[in-house]
Amino acid sequence: MDKFTCIAAIACPLPTENIDTDQILPARYLKLPRKGEHGKVLFYDLRFDAEANERPEFPLNRPHWREAKIIVAGRNFGGGSSREAAVYALLDFGIRCVIAPSFGDIFAQNATKNGLLTAALGETETNALMSMLEREPASIVTADLVSQSIACGGQQFQFAIDPSRRDRLLNGWDDFDVTRSFRKEIADFRSADRKRRPWAVPHARGAGGMAS
Incomplete structure (x- = not known):
């Protein structure tokens, strides 16, 4: 997994609360293979109507936010089901950061x-950030995980994130990497045990089949 330290990019406001995982990725697309699609x-x-035409009023369909890499949304973003594919959809679209007052815990x-x-x-x-983006759509938002800050238009805000999740992102760790980060503690425990x-402690068997 790539490390995340800081991103400065166009940000798209989605001024809606309770955007759930079914809205992020409709259930009928859960069978898509993991190929970046x-x-x-x-x-x-x-984003689209029943005839697969773009809805021009949806923010990500507007010209100035089509290349957004950050989303700013209302509270409880990503609530609902636990589908990990909702995260795949955001990443494959190019989104690297979502800013909101709160998130569904499994989604986070x-x-x-x-x-x-x-x-x-x-x-x-x-x-306040969404209002700035509505007034100045081309504004660049900087999300800095090291300082846990969001900056835009001369203003800076501090954001919260679980410390263990912050460490994972900064180091680019998956579950195996997290376990490996405790290798010294594991070795010390095994030695003491x-x-x-x-x-x-199991012993190797000798040539005659007896434990040595």
Whole structure:
């Protein structure tokens, strides 16, 4: 997984609360293979009408936000089901960071495991940021995980993130990497346990089949 430290990019405001994982990735697309194609169906029923025509009013369809790499949304972004493919859709579309007052917890876990930053900003600050983006759509938003700050238009806000998730993103760690980060503690435990319970340690068998 790629490390996440800082991103400066166009940000798209989605001034809606409770955007759930079924809106992010409709259930009928859950069988798509993991080949980097989930971005095509991101927010599909919000982005397109029944005839597969773009809905011009949807923010990500507007010219100045088509290349956005950051989304600023209302509270409880990513609530609903636990589908990890919702994160795939955001990443495949090019989104690397979502800023919102709160997130569905399972969604936030899945995001961290795939290198997507979920930055929890206060509701007042989030609304202020969305207002700035509505006034100046070309504004660049900087999301800095090292300093846990969001900067735009001369203003800076501090965001919250679980410390363990922050460490994972900064180091680019998956679950195996997290376990390996405790290799010294694991080795120390095994060494101490061998001394404390030598009878529990399996021994190699000799040529005659007897334990040596």
